[in-house]
Amino acid sequence: MATLGSPVPDPFRVDTLWCLRHSLDAYSRPRGSGLATQVAAGRHLRVLEDGGPRLRIRLLEDGYPCWLERQDLAPAAVSAGLPRLPRLDRVAIAARMDSVLAFAEQARQRPNHYLWGGTLGPDFDCSGLIQAAHAAAGIWLPRDAYLQERFCRPVAVRVGETRLLEPGDLIFFGTPRRCTHVGLHLGGGRYLHSSGRDHGRNGIGIDDLNPRNCDPVANHYRAELRGAGRVMHSHDGSPLPS
Known part of the structure; x- marks a missing residue:
């Protein structure tokens, strides 16, 4: 090679x-x-x-x-030449967040299943859905959940305490060592995400961080909550760390 x-x-x-x-x-x-x-x-x-x-x-x-x-x-x-990638700030991103949320909800309404590597729809993986929803509004994020976590500004969150979260914030799940899953916060601790067969819905659904919610999918991800983050700017196309 x-x-x-x-x-x-x-x-x-x-x-x-x-x-x-x-x-x-x-x-x-x-x-x-x-x-x-x-x-x-x-x-x-x-x-x-x-x-x-x-x-x-x-x-x-x-x-x-x-x-x-x-x-x-x-x-x-x-x-082709180099693409023009304007670096959007938080004000510009907040103005486009309704479009991000609308894309995600429309994706949920379409028949779909979880697809590892899926970014085009109707079948997505977790971070592919997040990236696609933002890209549709002209906001570029990194591809993978752990990279999206690094890219965002941290927002304090824990089970049952979500008052600092805003609609459009990202919620991250996984092990103490690594982020493996991401969802899009809708408000009040509710989040939309694409999850697989083993612990999820084999597609896009809505769960929440309310400790009184006994749904097995919500329980699984609540136990793996790592934190949350807010998108403060768009990606500028530079290479990403591994």
Whole structure:
């Protein structure tokens, strides 16, 4: 396999910029079926590395690295310049939050199931839904839940105490070591999220942090509450830490 910076056969030279004409699936490794994300038409990318049948690329809007099938990219990509990514501040983001919440609710109303790596809908994973809802309003966030947690300004929250949360804040769940799940706060401790089969609803649903709620899904995630965060600015397209 070529290393980063080595020549990539034309037309996919290292550091070449491309824009997608239609959506593609992207993968977490140079081989295998593990879906990492889905890349919507109109997204921009930079080629990083030649993996043979797959190319390692970085998505420019959110800085996310992943792998695309060369045979899929060839008919989908057109050469492009750097995208314009205005850095929105909190005032601009707050003005768009109704659109974020409306997108998430519309996604919930459509038939759907949980899809690891899903960002295009109707099937989403947890962070894919959060990213897509914000992107639809022109707000770019990092792709994964643990990166979204780092990106946000922390907001104090605990089970039964949600008064500092605002609609549109993100609520994070997982283990003490790592965030593994994220939901979108609707108000009053209620949050909308896409959850899987094992502990969730196999799709998008609404739960809450009320300790009197005995629903097994709400109980599971309440026990894994890590914290909450507020989106203060949009992502500027810079590479993200691992």
